[in-house]
């Protein structure tokens with residue numbers, strides 16, 4: 001699936017026509033939000049925890065350079081081999097070289113957005129290495145050659161009827177839409193692959209400088225098997241995932257599952273602190289960590305937008321976003337989607353490629369309210385919009401709209417007439433008819449204008465206040 005954020009407008013139009021998609025996304029996001037709220041209501045210190053997590057991320061990023069050095073040193077002490085990649089191409093070449101050296105032909109992967117950033121599956125398959133996603137949602141979207149449509153629920157855009165059909169067509173099994181049977185089908189196939197794979201690849205949720213270790217949070221035990229069964233393990237980690245130590249981990253491990261799926265706790269938290277030790281005889285013989293920059297240090301150096309690196313990829317801002325709820329994740333054209341995605345797209349891919357992304361928001365602020373690490377997403381979107389306008393990359397319709405408004409705003413009489421006119425014109429229309437507006441409003445009602453007008457309302461309100469004394 002080849003998507004590009006530069007084509008966001010056409011993806012948004014297509015998604016809005018897709019009624020099935022809208023129903024599936026709406027149902028899934030509303031369920032997640034309700035479950036989350038139920039749990040949040042049981043935690044009186046939820047707000048304090050959000051601020052604690054915010055402070056922990058801020059401090060970790062302030063000392064990132066020294067923490068990374070400590071992490072590398074302690075990983076090496078633990079027998080973990082550390083690789084550094086400046087960008088996606090370097091990361092892919094390091095991974096491929098490692099696989100060729102170790103004669104790796106089959107790979108199992110657990111869910112990792114950082115590897116999606118690298119388009120790793122396609123790259124490895126083009127180089128003759130069989131790569132299989134083992135998270136159920138990822139497995140389903142891989143069968144369709146799609147990318148995930150949500151940060152934590154990759155197949156959120158599909159219903160179980162869709163999944164039944166996909167398994168029937170792609171795997172040749174009898175059609176069923178029973179979730180338990182579908183799970184058994186996927187499980188039987190994945191088990192064989194876990195046993196055959198020479199390498200497991202995972203992402204990293206949190207890494208710890210002081211102990212040279214990291215953890216992978218999950219619900220299906222597929223990451224556990226990915227980490228422990230193949231003889232080599234490779235973890236691909238964005239450098240912002242590093243914490244100085246595990247002191248704040250308890251807070252993150254509460255905030256993350258509640259925000260993501262409304263669970264009190266994740267089912268599995270896998271800690272990896274090195275290869276198999278002789279005395280316990282379990283786990284991989286070799287552990288590698290690839291630390292990926294790919295634009296992150298540029299974001300880190302940007303004091304205005306650095307906060308966007310605090311994200312713990314819980315997906316709550318997607319669930320609550322009125323735009324994501326209508327269009328799902330593929331409409332954004334990249335691996336990071338929804339409110340946090342549209343802050344990351346122009347930062348990772350550049351202003352030209354990401355010029356539409358920061359505008360795919362109503363700036364309602366719901367994402368900021370829900371974010372477990374208190375990222376002020378609307379504030380960052382405004383900054384990014386300014387930069388795109390300053391670079392001369394804003395949409396023509398917007399440029400002309402603003403120019404038109406500026407023209408009117410400098411001519412109060414004309415302004416009054418133009419804003420008075422729609423209200424009066426509307427009085428000529430039948431009562432239930434929405435104001436006729438083309439284009440943008442094809443898919444939504446503009447509503448009716450209030451012909452009283454702001455000035456008249458203000459005068460009435462003022463008179464009332466004065467008469468009350």
Ligand code: SF4
Nearest residue numbers: 311312314315317371
């Ligand atoms: S920005 Fe906040 S709410 Fe959105 S995915 Fe990241 S941590 Fe979760």
